[in-house]
Amino acid sequence: MLVAVLTFAGSVLVALAVVTAVHRVVRRIGRRSALFAGLAAHAHRPALAVAVLVAVQFSIGVVGWGDWRPAALHAVGIALILAGAWLLAALLVVVEDAMLARIRVDVSDNRHARRVHTQITLVRRVTVVVVGVLAFASVLMTFPEARAAGTSLLASAGVIGAIAALAAQSLLGNVFAGVQIAFSDALRLDDVVVVEDQWGRIEDITLTYVVVHLWDDRRLILPTAYFLKTPFENWTRTQSALLGTVELDVDWTVPVEDMRQELRKFLESDDLWDGRVCVLQVTGAVGAFVRVRALVSATDAGRLWDLRCEVREHLVSWLRTHQPAALPQVRVRDLPRVQAVARQEASGADQRVFGESEDGQERVQAFSGPGPTGNDSNGHGGSGPGKV
Template sequence: MLENIWPNLANQPAWLQQTLDFLVAGGIAVAIAFVVHWLAFRLLSALAKASESESDNILLQRLGRPTLWGLIALALVLVAREQPALDKTWDKVAGFVMPALIGWIVIAIVHALVEAMKLRSDITVANNLEARRRRTRLAMFSRIASFIIVFVTVGLMLLSIPGVRDIGVTLVASAGLAGLAVGAAAQPALKSLIGGVQLAITEPINIDDVVIIDGEWGRIEDIRTTYVVVKIWDERRLVVPTSKFLEDVFENWTKQTAQLLGTVFLYLDPATRMGPVRAEFERQVRAHEGWDGRVQKLQVTDTTPEALEVRLTMSAQDAGTLFGLRCDIREGMSDWIAENLPGAIVRRRYLRVEEDDREQVAA
């Protein structure tokens, strides 16, 4: 090829001519692959923009880079086949490159499908339990599928090495030893994988669940095969092993529904009449935008010689709203009692004993 372009190269060694032929032909093939990829994705992008669905855009965005490198590899394969010497070299490299590219494309397709399905699961609505469950299953499926694809891809790449292939055949021949070796080496990974599958099936937690674990209040932000990320109320992240949600006790405030009951405790003087306090509490709760209209109740739950323990119970649609409702009611009732019933504030009483009374007691 090159001797037709540059006659002076005709006298060069054969290997040099073959290398230069491959470089020139390879460069042309790669350029063609870039142009074909650009034209194809330009057309597909136009069609995706015309569509109302966002799934097309996600799929194109995910497949852009892996398909480009796949076309480049395909172009180099076609060029190498025209050069017998380089074809042998490519056969050795293809065992690494092709499984990696195929695995990359498969992972991109899986992630694109998962993201497209997540668009149908809106967790910003009030009743989002089913959407959170669906997102949790999709997240776990994505993690497990990615792990399996990477595992198989790496296995195929290693099998392209003759020495590794021979070792694998030897181990397969001694099945008992191979089982022990593989089981011992893969025990942590398999345990995490099985734990992730169990977490997805049993669903003790879902994405955006409100939980209390190790005394910390937060929301489930991400679920992976080996750990769970809990976003705490002060913006910190608590990284918890998956096994902890399967083996230990924790609180899930949104397991069945996001609606919750909350309490506020007041400590009032034993002589306080509950009628005015109950009326004011009901008025403040009804006027608050965070109350969902389900529960409002005032009860005297305990008495001591110095105070009455009064529990104010109220309900809200979710944990965040309930927290704000409790804080506002606590502040509002405290201000109202201080202004309208100052006698209800807890105080310590002392009995003054006169001198004559002391003498009578002593007698």
């Protein structure tokens, strides 16, 4: 018994010492390499578990524990399968992290980088799930009863598969949708999208759902199948640069050319403008106002929003300071006064047409009608304009 205990303790200590020494070497190399730094951070614990279990299995196989040996070997074998799956998943995560670290997304036009990040992230989740399923199946296969049940299950796999697919069609649909989204390049991490009338960025894509980080820091969680069945806006599908508009309703007296020059002058001094588009046009001239639209461009959606706000503020300030007459205003005219003035102008026109003779005055009165009562130059009352 003492030999068994010493063998067990010695093998475990040797395993711990070997793993600790390797870990120190890998961590030292990791100061200069991101791959080894990831190994030191993620693979140390699963490697330690695998090494200890291998040492325990070796000690049981060499010394033996009497009647408990088969059960102990079986238990250690199951634990070793799980620890090996843990180590394999950790190694896959380390490799994927190293690949992601080589691709920069902190550049202005990072469409390709975000596409690769999306695909690697989903592949990581798929590989972890596959490793977990294989480990679980391997554990079940260590039991003779499970192997016999597995043989019968394979014989009826078609019926069971159809039943399972029918029962989990929503879940499977989302899983396949997630894989399709990742490799069809329809949606990527950090894409700017408009879904359900909400503006935001794609924060996370899983096999079953997508997380949208909205502009006000809320999270909108949608099933992945939503993006295959429902139309949505993707503002960064081909590039991150966008165009935006600023519309103002101004008076008809606005000097459009001066306003256009002022817009150009302001954009040339603004760091948010990318220098591509600077257009000012009159897009509407109906009713009491003239609609002026400024079209500007920026490198991404966030900068474009800020640029549009700054352009709007500057144009409003410029109109108020330099062109106050061009501000929106409503003109109201006194209709009775207008009619009286028009009638007087018409009477004057008739006098010019018919002359100032007595016959001409009678014709004026006949065409223009009786005028307002008043006194003539002799102080007598009159019934029409120009009464003699």
